[in-house]
Amino acid sequence: MKEQKTFEQAMERLEAIVAALDGGELPLEQSLELFSEGAGLVSHCQSVLENAKLKVETLFPEERQEQPEDE
Amino acid sequence: MITVTVSQLNRYLKAVLEGDKKLSNLYVCGEISNFTRHRQSGHLYFSLKDKDSALRAVMFRQDAGDLRFQPENGMEVLAGGHVSVYERDGAYQLIVNDMQPRGAGAMAVQFAQTKERLEGEGLFAPAHKKPLPPYPRRVGVVTSADAAALQDIRRVLSRRYPLCALVVSPAQVQGAGSARALTDALNRLDRRGNCDVIIIGRGGGSAEDLWSFNDEGLARAIFACKAPVISAVGHETDYTICDFVSDVRASTPSVAAQLAAPDQEELLRRLSGLQSALRRHAADKLYTSMQRLDRLSGGAAPGAYENIVAKKQEKLDFFSHLIYNNKRIFIQERQNRLAELGALLNSVSPLRVMDRGYCAAFRDKEAVRTVRRLAQGDELRLRFCDGWADCTVDAVTIAIPKGIHRGLPR
Numbered sequence A: 001m002k003e004q005k006t007f008e009q010a011m012e013r014l015e016a017i018v019a020a021l022d023g024g025e026l027p028l029e030q031s032l033e034l035f036s037e038g039a040g041l042v043s044h045c046q047s048v049l050e051n052a053k054l055k056v057e058t059l060f061p062e063e064r065q066e067q068p069e070d071e
Numbered sequence B: 001m002i003t004v005t006v007s008q009l010n011r012y013l014k015a016v017l018e019g020d021k022k023l024s025n026l027y028v029c030g031e032i033s034n035f036t037r038h039r040q041s042g043h044l045y046f047s048l049k050d051k052d053s054a055l056r057a058v059m060f061r062q063d064a065g066d067l068r069f070q071p072e073n074g075m076e077v078l079a080g081g082h083v084s085v086y087e088r089d090g091a092y093q094l095i096v097n098d099m100q101p102r103g104a105g106a107m108a109v110q111f112a113q114t115k116e117r118l119e120g121e122g123l124f125a126p127a128h129k130k131p132l133p134p135y136p137r138r139v140g141v142v143t144s145a146d147a148a149a150l151q152d153i154r155r156v157l158s159r160r161y162p163l164c165a166l167v168v169s170p171a172q173v174q175g176a177g178s179a180r181a182l183t184d185a186l187n188r189l190d191r192r193g194n195c196d197v198i199i200i201g202r203g204g205g206s207a208e209d210l211w212s213f214n215d216e217g218l219a220r221a222i223f224a225c226k227a228p229v230i231s232a233v234g235h236e237t238d239y240t241i242c243d244f245v246s247d248v249r250a251s252t253p254s255v256a257a258q259l260a261a262p263d264q265e266e267l268l269r270r271l272s273g274l275q276s277a278l279r280r281h282a283a284d285k286l287y288t289s290m291q292r293l294d295r296l297s298g299g300a301a302p303g304a305y306e307n308i309v310a311k312k313q314e315k316l317d318f319f320s321h322l323i324y325n326n327k328r329i330f331i332q333e334r335q336n337r338l339a340e341l342g343a344l345l346n347s348v349s350p351l352r353v354m355d356r357g358y359c360a361a362f363r364d365k366e367a368v369r370t371v372r373r374l375a376q377g378d379e380l381r382l383r384f385c386d387g388w389a390d391c392t393v394d395a396v397t398i399a400i401p402k403g404i405h406r407g408l409p410r
Helices: A002-023 A028-051 B006-019 B103-120 B148-160 B178-192 B216-224 B241-245 B253-260 B264-298 B306-323 B328-347 B350-355
Strands: A055-058 B026-037 B044-049 B054-059 B076-086 B091-101 B138-143 B165-170 B197-202 B229-233 B360-363 B379-384 B387-392
Touching (some): A002 B264, B006 B076, B054 B076, B076 B103, B103 B216, B138 B148, B138 B178, B148 B165, B178 B197, B197 B253, B216 B241, B229 B241, B229 B253, B264 B328
Parallel strands (some): A055 B165, B138 B165, B138 B197, B197 B229
Antiparallel strands (some): B026 B076, B076 B091
16 A cells, blocks of 8 residues: 555655754755645645545454455 | 162263263353362362252362352352262262353452452553554454444544555454454454554443453453554443553544544644645745845945846745745746846846956945045055955046936945
């Protein structure tokens, strides 16, 4: 679930970017770069949340093992 | 009429009773009385009685070792085993291999004993409680497949955090064998489910219904789980051993789901807030950079390129309004224009002017912009684009060329 793997990392990176901009005296080039990275992350996270649907799996006892659907 | 010895009769009776299928695997409910534990052998000897009659019973040491409670006189129990005859005394008895407390009093005693024992071993200690992951990818649930609890959890997760996957490990939650079923389901889930957090629970019920959640084996399995466990058994006021040993206790399955996963509404709000913070920073940054540009352009001879800078200033204002729209491409364009501006300013910079042959005069390290400040004999430093010359003023002449600049310099 690649989407999922990056959601937590995306949120953490976003918080880090805002903290860095808060902190301070970054040169203009770097600020603008961070800003566009942050804006991209915001869009990505918003769309991941808005498009998600809950997946449900069942784990049966050993005799009837649930196989993943990739065979 | 036949004649037999006592031993023969007793042996015969034993065979008769042990041969009867109905007597070979049954549960008897009654109250314990005359209870003793034989010190040397470890066997338990007692009677089971109800209001009309009594029955001898024995539980041998190896079965007694599995007991999860301390049998006492007066305790209501369910004793399982088979009927046989103790030949030596000519008495029939129930040979017990399994015993469970029954009735509120007995259950309360077992609960207290189990709780005390596990607490003494440190299974409930706060130091062992694991924190819940903030963004779980897989949420496991051990509960009955048909019951409302599972649907509640599914509904709450679907609303709050559909990003995760729900992994169900179904088990019977009450009745005979349910403690074992729950334990197996939990172990299976922890081993194969790859879950970031596990919820174990069920909806409300009577004390008997919830009883398997007081099972010591289940409690130990919860303690041994790799994933953090949220217990959600019954209602607000029901507390089971599982609630004490779990990492977090929830009053109901729905609450457990709320604790397990973040709320996407809140996440979306937080993302909006981060977006605003980003825009604000970008706008601030541009503004301060513009101010700095202002200062730089103001330091050169006034009038010569005021107009040009004023026009660029207007454009910068325009750009900063566009920044409030957070599209990435706009940022790129603005960056390009800033570069253009830099080039433009550079083309009218004092250094370029000096390239064309003009020089700047300084007296005592101060720029001299007007001849009116000069006197004969003043020592000047003339700065050229490639160096400077130190000179002395011979004579000063004031002349104002027509139409070149607007105001009189200071």
